[in-house]
Amino acid sequence: QQPVQSPQAVILREGEDAVINCSSSKALYSVHWYRQKHGEAPVFLMILLKGGEQKGHDKISASFNEKKQQSSLYLTASQLSYSGTYFCGTERISGTYKYIFGTGTRLKVLA
Amino acid sequence: DTGVSQDPRHKITKRGQNVTFRCDPISEHNRLYWYRQTLGQGPEFLTYFQNEAQLEKSRLLSDRFSAERPKGSFSTLEIQRTEQGDSAMYLCASSLGGLGVYEQYFGPGTRLTVT
Numbered sequence: 001q002q003p004v005q006s007p008q009a010v011i012l013r014e015g016e017d018a019v020i021n022c023s024s025s026k027a028l029y030s031v032h033w034y035r036q037k038h039g040e041a042p043v044f045l046m047i048l049l050k051g052g053e054q055k056g057h058d059k060i061s062a063s064f065n066e067k068k069q070q071s072s073l074y075l076t077a078s079q080l081s082y083s084g085t086y087f088c089g090t091e092r093i094s095g096t097y098k099y100i101f102g103t104g105t106r107l108k109v110l111a
Numbered sequence: 112d113t114g115v116s117q118d119p120r121h122k123i124t125k126r127g128q129n130v131t132f133r134c135d136p137i138s139e140h141n142r143l144y145w146y147r148q149t150l151g152q153g154p155e156f157l158t159y160f161q162n163e164a165q166l167e168k169s170r171l172l173s174d175r176f177s178a179e180r181p182k183g184s185f186s187t188l189e190i191q192r193t194e195q196g197d198s199a200m201y202l203c204a205s206s207l208g209g210l211g212v213y214e215q216y217f218g219p220g221t222r223l224t225v226t
Contacts, residue, residue, distance in 0.1 A: 002153075030212045041202060041217035042154065049212055087153045091212060099144070101153035 001026065003090050003102035011108045012078050020073040020105045022088030031064050031071040032089035034101075035082075042087060045073075078109045115218035117203050123224045124193055131189045132221045136205030143186050144215060145178055146202040147171075154202055160186060161208050193225045 003024040010018055022031065030049050034042035048064035048071060059076040075082055088102040116135045124130050136143050141162050146154035157176070158168045162183035175193075180186040190197055200222050204215040 032214065041219055044214040044216065047212060047214055089215075099156045099159070101146075101155075104151075104153050 002100055003088055005086075005088060005102040005105045007105060008103070009106040009108075011110065013110055014080060015077050016109075018075040018078060018107060020075070020086050020088075020107070022071045022073070022090075022102050024069045024090055026069070026090075028064075028066065028069050028071075028090050030091045031062075032091070033062055033071075033073050034087045034089060035084045036087065037084040075107070078107075080109050080111060083107060083109045115203060115205050115216050117201075117218040117221050119221055120219060121222045121224075123226065126193055126195060126225055128193055129189065129191045130193060130223065131187055132201055132203075132223075134186045134188070134203030134205075134218060136185070136203070137216055138184075140205035140207055140216070141183065142206045142208040142213070143180055144204040144206075145186070145188050146204065148200045148202055148220070149198075157188075190223075193223075195225045198223055198225045 003022050006021045012018055030047055032047050033045040035045055036042040046062055048062055061074045062071060064071045071088055073086060086105045086107060091099050115137060118133045122130055144159040145157040147157055148154045155171060156169050157172050158178050159166060160180040163180050175191045178186060178188045200220045202217055202220045204217045206213040206215045
């Protein structure tokens with residue numbers, strides 16, 4: 001039931017791009033993206049509410065393919081501050097409310 | 112600081128003891144969530160409140176766990192007869208509520224160690 005993220009881990013040089021994918025076997029109502037640095041709480045990045053929606057701020061953007069039940073997070077020209085673990089969070093309302101985080105992607109940006 | 116706060120930040124207890132954690136959400140948020148996170152894993156949903164009503168409780172939450180939000184403001188999570196497997200970071204988050212979908216703001220967490 002837990003959304004699967006890929007890759008599990010990625011190492012980048014500053015300025016390189018990365019894509020993190022989130023795939024669910026269940027129908028999704030919305031997709032949320034969070035970044036968590038070691039020893040800290042998750043910090044919200046963005047929500048995507050409907051299929052085909054894309055959002056972005058600064059050099060981080062995301063898309064949501066409702067039909068495929070997939071979301072992707074795009075990190076452009078990565079900075080050292082982007083290092084951390086990225087989680088997608090999915091919200092399903094099918095009888096009961098359920099909020100589930102994905103398996104996580106560890107991202108390390110090197111100078 | 113107007114963010115989500117949690118108390119205590121760290122708790123060490125002996126197996127079999129009861130522990131209680133407190134979460135103070137952002138004041139205008141009427142949704143409050145509890146999660147448990149172990150090392151290397153994503154947060155696991157435990158329960159959530161809309162105002163004072165507990166609307167959902169995960170099957171992961173055994174009968175030893177109980178949560179309250181008596182006046183729709185702060186919340187407490189109690190674990191009775193703690194076990195070593197309860198050792199984890201307990202995260203609280205809050206959000207606006209209603210018909211829309213809103214981002215969750217997380218507190219710093221309470222790290223529980225059961226010895």
